[in-house]
Amino acid sequence: MLKLTKVSKVYEGKVAYRALTDINVEIEKGEFVAIMGPSGSGKTTLLNIISTNDAPTTGEVVIDGENPHKLKKNALAKFRRNELGFIFQDFNLLHTLTVEENIVLPLTLDGTPVKEMKEKAQKIADTLGISSIMHKRTYEISGGQAQRVAIARAMIHEPRLLLADEPTGNLDSKAAKDVMNMLVSINETEKTSLLMVTHDPQAASYANRVIFIRDGKLHSEIHRGESRQAFFHKIIDMLSLMGGDGNDFSSIRV
Amino acid sequence: MTFRQFAFNNVLRNKRLYVAYFLSSMFTVMVFFTFAIFAFHPTFSDGSVNQNALLGMAVAGGIIYVFSFFFVLYSMSSFLQSRKKEFGLLMMLGASNRQIRLMVFLENILIGFFATIGGILIGLVFAKAILLVAENVLIISESLDFYFPTFAIVVTFSSFFVLFFCISIFVSFILRTNKLIDLIRGDKQSKGEPKASITLSILAALLIIAGYGTALYVQGVQVVFAMIPVILVVTLGTYLLFTQLSVYVIHRLKNNKTVFWRKTNMLLFSDLSFRMKDNARTFFMVAIISTVAFSAIGALYGFHSLITKGGKDSDLYTYQYIPWLEDREEVVKEDVRKMNAILQEDKVETKMEALELTYFEPTEEVGEALIVRASDYNRFASLNKENELNPGEHEFIVVKQNGVGMMQGLGASEDLMEATIELDNGQEVKPSNVIESAVLPNDSYYVVNDNIYEQLGSPVRTDWSVVWKAKEGQPDQKLIEAGRKLTEQLEDKAYSVDYQLYEINKMYGPILFIGLFIGIVFFVSAGSFLYFRLFTDLEEEKRKFRSIAKIGLTQTELNKVINRQVAILFFSPIVVALIHGSVALTALSHMFHYDLTIESTFVLGSFALIQVIYFFIVRFFYVKQVKRRVF
Structure with missing residues (x-):
């Protein structure tokens, strides 16, 4: 599904800065992978490269047999619109639009008939439990609701790869748990591949596999076996093994 | 929600963001439309106004249109700059x-459409006012009544439809969507400080000093030749002043920790340097545009007063009669009789004086010179309550027309002073002194004692000068009317100051009006450039002040920072423009040898005052906006 081969990123500037070095990652279809690492380890750079926002300096990204970085501008726009879905830490909803309009925006850009958009939006809103706020504006809803709207927007066009950047970063523990459960159920029912960057071991413990990166290099990866609780402890252990001070990581919720 | 609905909703639900762009577009439409109402007024189309004035109006309309184009384009692009993040997000969504x-195209069409309609509606409201102003500034025989300007509406609507259409296409092409990652971070990135080099900073100062020096040094016709190079040098100097010198000064201030780390200075200067690149460009543009406005209006106003006041000053008499050279005495007598008849018919009360001018040839070098009896001179002088001259025996007084500057014969009085006059009895006399007076309409002449006059021999040529002085307190209209009749019936041998001025004003009025109009347009647009600069960064400012307020910032401190920030933005380009303008007007006054101090003070002072008022209004709203989010 997603394959990264020897991806490196160097930021040119007064002092050239090497953000990523020879990253090799492969994600299977329907897999849920979390990427963890301390601040400045290159997690977000990696996500930006996968999401085609940023180009790698060397190396290759292949999504579903296609290298999006080689596509022309318009084809790339189509590719994003059809294959990728995005969830951000600060939601990035357009405040000029209502909740419903925000959700259907990717379809609107694709020129889908209005009737079809309405149906799809209603269906996804029902699953995510936001059908009651469909006509509200984005400043009238809570953070948890906003993130659910963002998930709905990321899902409505049934992308093959869902990319999430700290999706629980701005949420309280209850809302974070709900959002993670939602992502897992989407992952399981729709067989959407999911790649999530996070600081939060609790959120990461919902994944099938966690990849740790440090100073722009792959450090290690662990697989979820038995229960989520045990996986969570393994993640915590790994984080401490990585040698980061305990306070490198945001609050740990149990 | 279709894509079109999305684009429209984006505008309609986000009025605050679009309002500045909308208002400035509407403003340009309004300006063009009011001008069109004036230019297409039925009074002008029936041929009573001369062709030159109509051509001038067409050119002015063209200038306003071209300027509107660039103005809307600038507003549009600065507006798009502030929306980078939104575009980035949309691109991420595919x-x-x-x-x-x-x-962007749809938005523009929508905004353009409503701006055109709105501009026309507001223009209609102001139509009566602008016609009233025009009526008073222009001298038009008919009054400019209000009319329903169908043609102006059609012209405005179609021209601005075309304008917004072109700009929409243009803008959507120049909208270079660079790397997505830059777009998303767009609003957090500074364009950085321009590099300040000491050499260029010094060059900036040198260029401006050189430009000013030249402009103030040259005199008369030289001003015309010096104008283009001086404008170029000063423009370049101004550009460097804002991009180099100011950056250099801020740099120095930032390095000076005692100043930079003093209270709120840090906030102020860091902000200035953060936006220096944008600011420098705006400052430069505003300074140059305002200079153009100031100089144009100042020059026109000064020129106007030069013509009217100059005319009134040098002509003491209401009417004058100067016969052609070959006219014999009978013709002159007949003409004067005719003139008196006309004046009587029009019930203009006047006093008349006539004088036979006698020209002598005292020496070879001087050639012909007019010599006047003191008694004759005093007769004319008493008509104007001017000082009488009582030259002594053997005294020659040279009288020079006062206010003679531009006209040729500048040296004539010197020539007369040099000459030595030989009287009939062989005695030689040197002229004693020169005085300035306008008692006789001639350029330079001698006034002599009546006794000496008898000893001069026979004149080489004689001429006539007849003048009428109207009694004070008669209405100008009556004098002008009589003047018109005299000028027409006596084939330019009769001359009437009031009628002449009336004619000049009539010709000059449209130019003055158009000049004023364009000047004001430029000035107001300079104001909106500043407004845009300020409000483009409003969101960023709010965020900044909110985070500082969390650390602890009192309202007074906030006021102080904002006050200084807005003041620097508003006044630094205007002060430069005022100085530029005053230098330009001084150069102009050197060109005409006419003192324009009062006029330039008046023009520049009123602009400065308007700017101060504008500053207070904008600051009030700006502070209110920021405070609402911060406290």
Whole structure:
């Protein structure tokens, strides 16, 4: 599904800065992978490269047999619109639009008939439990609701790869748990591949596999076996093994 | 929600963001439309106004239109700059370049459409006022009544439809969507400080000093030749002043920790340097545009007063009669009789004096010179309550027309002074002194004692000068009317100051009006450039002040920072423009040898006052906006 081969990123500037070095990652279809690492380890750079926002300096990204970085501008726009879905830490909803309009925006850009958009939006809103706020504006809803709207927007066009950047970063523990459960159920029912960057071991413990990166290099990866609780402890252990001070990581919720 | 609905909703639900762009577009439409109402007024189309004035109006309309184009384009692009993040997000969601361009295009068409309608409506409201102003500034025989300007509406609507259409296409093409990552971070990135080099900073100062020096040094016709190079040098100097010198000064201030780390200075200067690149460009543009406005209006106003006041000053008499050279005495007598008849018919009360001018040839070098009896001179002088001259025996007084500057014969009085006059009895006399007076309409002449006059022998040529002085307190209209009749019936041998001025004003009025109009347009647009600069960064400012307020910032401190920030933005370009303008007007006054101090003070002072008022209004709203979010 997603394959990264020897991806490196160097930021040119007064002092050239090497953000990523020879990253090799492969994600299977329907897999849920979390990427963890301390601040400045290159997690977000990696996500930006996968999401085609940023180009790698060397190396290759292949999504579903296609290298999006080689596509022309318009084809790339189509590719994003059809294959990728995005969830951000600060939601990035357009405040000029209502909740419903925000959700259907990717379809609107694709020129889908209005009737079809309405149906799809209603269906996804029902699953995510936001059908009651469909006509509200984005400043009238809570953070948890906003993130659910963002998930709905990321899902409505049934992308093959869902990319999430700290999706629980701005949420309280209850809302974070709900959002993670939602992502897992989407992952399981729709067989959407999911790649999530996070600081939060609790959120990461919902994944099938966690990849740790440090100073722009792959450090290690662990697989979820038995229960989520045990996986969570393994993640915590790994984080401490990585040698980061305990306070490198945001609050740990149990 | 279709894509079109999305684009429209984006505008309609986000009025605050679009309002500045909308208002400035509406403003340009309004300006053009009011001008069109004036230019297409039925009074002008029936041929009573001369062709030159109509051509002038067409050119002015063209200038306003071209300026509107660039103004709208500038507003548009600065507006788009502030929306980078939104475009980035849309592109992440899979919007193609074409779709973003389409969105911008649709937005523009929507805003352009309403701005055109709104501008025309507001223009209609102001139509009566502008026609009243025009009526008073222009001297038009008919009054400019209000009319329903169908043609002006059609012209305005179609020209601005075309304008917004072109700009929409243009903008959507120049909307270079650079790397997505830059777009998303767009609003957090500074364009950085321009590099300040000491050499260029010194060059900036040198260029401006050189430009000013030249402008103030040259005199008369030289001003015309010096004008273009001085404008170029000063423009370049101004550009360097803002991009180099100011950056250099801020740099120095930032390095000076005692100043930079003193209270709120840090906030102020860091902010200034953060936006220096944008600011420098705006400052430069505003300074140059305002200079153009100031100089244009100042020059026109000064020129106007030069013509009217100059005319009134040098002509003491209401009417004058100067016969052609070959006219014999009978013709002159007949003409004077005719003139008196006309004056009587029009019931203009006047006093008349006539004088036979006698020209002598005292020496070879001087050639012909007019010599006047003191008694004759005093007769004319008493008509104007001017000082009488009582030259002594053997005294020659040279009288020079006062206010003679531009006209040739500047040296004539010197020539007369040099000459030595030989009287009939062989005695030689040197002229004693020169005085300035306008008692006789001639350029330079001698006034001599009546006794000496008898000893001069026979004149080489004689001429006539007849003048009428109207009694004070008669209405100008009556004098002008009589003047018109005299000028027409006596084939330019009769001359009437009031009628002449009336004619000049009539010709000059449209130019003055158009000049004023364009000047004001430029000045107001300079004001909106500043407004844009300020409000483009409003969101960023709010965020900044909110985070500082969390650390602890009192309202007074906030006021102080904002006050200084806005003041620097508003006044630094205007002060430069005022100085530029005053230098330009001084150079102009050197060109005409006419003191324009009062006029330039008046013009520049009123602009400065308007700017101060504008500053207070904008600051009030700006502070209110920021405070609402911060406290």
